[in-house]
Amino acid sequence: MNRIAPDRSPATPKATDRRLIMLVDDSRWQRRLFARYLDGTDFDVVEAESGAEALRLFRQRKPDFILSDWVMENMTGPELCAEVRELSTDSYTYFILLTSKADPADIAYGLENGADDFLTKPTSSAELRARICAAERILHLQERARRTNEKLTEALRILHKTQSAMERDLKDASKLQQGLIGERSETYDGFAVSNIQRPAGHVGGDLTGSFAINARRFGVFAIDVSGHGVAAALLTARLATQFSPSVDQNAALLINEFGLYEARPPAVLARYLNHLMLTDLQTDTYFTMVYAMVDQMSGEVRMVQAGHPHPIVQRSNGEIEMLGKGGYPIGVIEEAGFEEISLTLEPGDRLLIASDGLSDATDASGAIMGEAGVAAIMRANPDARGSDLCDELVRSVNAFSDGRQSDDISAVLIERLRPI
CATH class of the missing domain: 3.40.50.2300 (Response regulator)
Known part of the structure; x- marks a missing residue:
């Protein structure tokens, strides 16, 4: 009632x-x-x-x-x-x-x-x-x-809190990753090496850098891990140890029978890293790479291209050459073969090794920049040197794509300096 x-x-x-x-x-x-x-x-x-x-x-x-x-x-x-x-x-x-x-x-x-x-x-x-x-x-x-609604609001509050924590962690990770490339510019006797990295997110899967092999030679590497974000960044961090300035950790260096450090040939290093990826790391991820050894006295460059975009050499007279045949990425096929490329850089020549974040950029109509477009930027900036040229490459690509960056951008530039 x-x-x-x-x-x-x-x-x-x-x-x-x-x-x-x-x-x-x-x-x-x-x-x-x-x-x-x-x-x-x-x-x-x-x-x-x-x-x-x-x-x-x-x-x-x-x-x-x-x-x-x-x-x-x-x-x-x-x-x-x-x-x-x-x-x-x-x-x-x-x-x-x-x-x-x-x-x-x-x-x-x-x-x-x-x-x-x-x-x-x-x-x-x-x-x-x-x-x-x-x-x-x-x-x-x-x-x-x-x-x-209340449940959604609470879930959103928790999500926002989690995202804020992740945002802080990713910013810290970004600072750490930027530290992996070391100095943006390095000089070796008669050579200058410039690096640039622009991840598409907080962290990325690209890595560039250089290190001294001995008093006469230095090594340069450019790596692009498949995928994006945290997973790619973690593998990048792991690979950074393989090119560490510390000779005890650098996979490009070995101790010979006399107890002296010497360099692995580029193709041998590619095979070693390929085996490492497929057996020890056992990951579904792979990476492309160019690794080069540069002789500071002769200007000779020995390099391996493993699925990375073609290196571009610009001679002192402005002529452009595309190098390499592509090759297999690292971590895909155990029996993959890797061939070496040899060339000589004369004073005034420069060699650009760029990731596909530059060449694969697209404009509003869907047209691709392409490696020819990257080469055109180099032709248009004959007097730009070092980091200035790297910055100009990024600016030009951003202008072409209206600021849309869907992939990590990285590049390393090797210049043989003219005698003063």
Whole structure:
């Protein structure tokens, strides 16, 4: 049986498993009539004889439904509805106006003030209960949506917190990775080496650098790990140890029978790294590479191309040559063969080893920059040297692609200096 709250009843907490309906009407018998209509339902009922009392009870009891007469002294039903909507609550109150008005303009006025439904007087018990049941379904859907919303908000809060932590970690990782390439520019007797890296995200899978082999020769490497992001960066960090300045860790160096350090030939180094990837690291990832040994006295360069874009040599007279035949990437086929390329850099010549982040850049129409486009940038900047040329390459590619960078960009530039 439904519990009817008497007029001016003290505010008491409503049962959590029952809805609360507030009846608002300045006619006591009208309130009693509707309370009787609700007798036997699963609702508690509280009554208010005026808009002011309804607002007081609303603040205390937070009813689920308000059934209010339209015409009352001092505060009409639409005015009460507008006041209720101004009060912020955690749950929604369904507002039904009782009216004898059927004019569309009056109904529009009630809706503008926040009413959800109308009952035309006189009304029957069956119609009132049907309207309340329909409203109950709406409130149930709203509450379910609110709970879902709360869960989503909490999930988003946790996600945002996690993303913020990841963002900090990635920024730290980016600083560490930038440190892997060492100095951006290095000089060896008669040669200058310049490096540039621009990951597509916080961290990338490209690596360039150089190291001294002995007093006469130095090594230069350019690596592009397949994929992007953290997984590629982790393998890049692992490979960085294989080209460490420390002779004890550098895979390009070995100790001969006399206990002296000497360099592995480029093709031999490629085979060693290929075996390492397929047996020790056992990863699905692979990488492309160019590794070159440069003789500082003769200018001779011995290099291996393992799936990396073709190195580009620009002679002192501006002529461009594309080097190599492509070759297999490292970590794909155990029996892969690797061939060496030999050339001589004369004073004023320069050799660019760039990742496909430059040559594969596309413009708005989908046209590809290509290796020919990279070579064209070199031709257009004959006087640019060292890091200035590397920066110009990146600027030109960014201009070509309208600033869209979908792949990591890296390059290493070897220049044989003219005698002073």
